[in-house]
Amino acid sequence: AKALESVDLVREADVEMRRIGEATREAVHLGAFDEDAIIYIHKIDADYGLRMQSRIGRRNPLHSTAIGKVLLAWMNPAEARDVLSHVEFRKSTQKSLASAEAVLSILPRVREQGYGEDNEEQEEGLQCLAVPVFDRFGRVIAGLSISFPTMRCGADTKSHYVALLKQSGLAISTRLGYREATEQAAVAQS
Structure with missing residues (x-):
């Protein structure tokens, strides 16, 4: 069931990921939770000569990735704390968060x-910036991200990328059967 869900997710995400890639020329990733890490399940490469360590099937830490933070943020806080209790906080760079408390605080x-x-x-x-992708039950099942060199990031660029990601994340979620909370509340009241 998990494999089939992943196939549907990748198929539905591909169109949006390509659209973001064409609009920004940056790398776009789709990642899911995998025990104590994220795993990349789909990727659109950047048009620029950007070389990244990411590849489909590669795992990366929850605490130092935008996708990981998104996946943790929509978990029950006790569940996120439990997941982080199993994480070895290796610092990939000097800016990596170094403890469960540091991650939980953000x-x-x-x-x-x-x-x-x-x-x-x-x-x-x-x-990297990432947004959640929801399934039809309102659970976050993946993160959609865009990665780009720091030298190309101004305030306008960041807000533009966040808007693109949010629009695409919602489009993918909707195709997977997700309805926004306002629609869900209206259905519950009727």
Whole structure:
């Protein structure tokens, strides 16, 4: 069932990921939770000569990736704490978060703003922004991200990328059967 869900997710995400890739020329990733890490399940390479360590099937830490922070932010706080208790906090860069408490402290903000950030925490010189992808039950099943060199990130670029990601994350989620909370509340009241 998990494999079939992943196939549907990748198929539905591919169109949106290609659209973001064409609009930004940056690398776009789809990642899911895998025990104590994230695993990349789909990727659109950057048009620029950007070389990243990511590849489909590769695992990366939850604590130093934007996708990981998104996946953790939508978990029950006790579940996120439990997951982080099994994580070995290796510092990929000097900016990597080094403890469960440091990660837990930023999760409310991630959830409130609707996106997670990796500001050179996984790879020096590289930033990443990610949004959640929801299934039909309203559970976060993946993170959709865009990665780009820090030198290309101004405030306008960041807000533009966040808007693109949110729009695409919602489109993918909707195709998977997700309905936004307002629609779910209306259905529950009727």
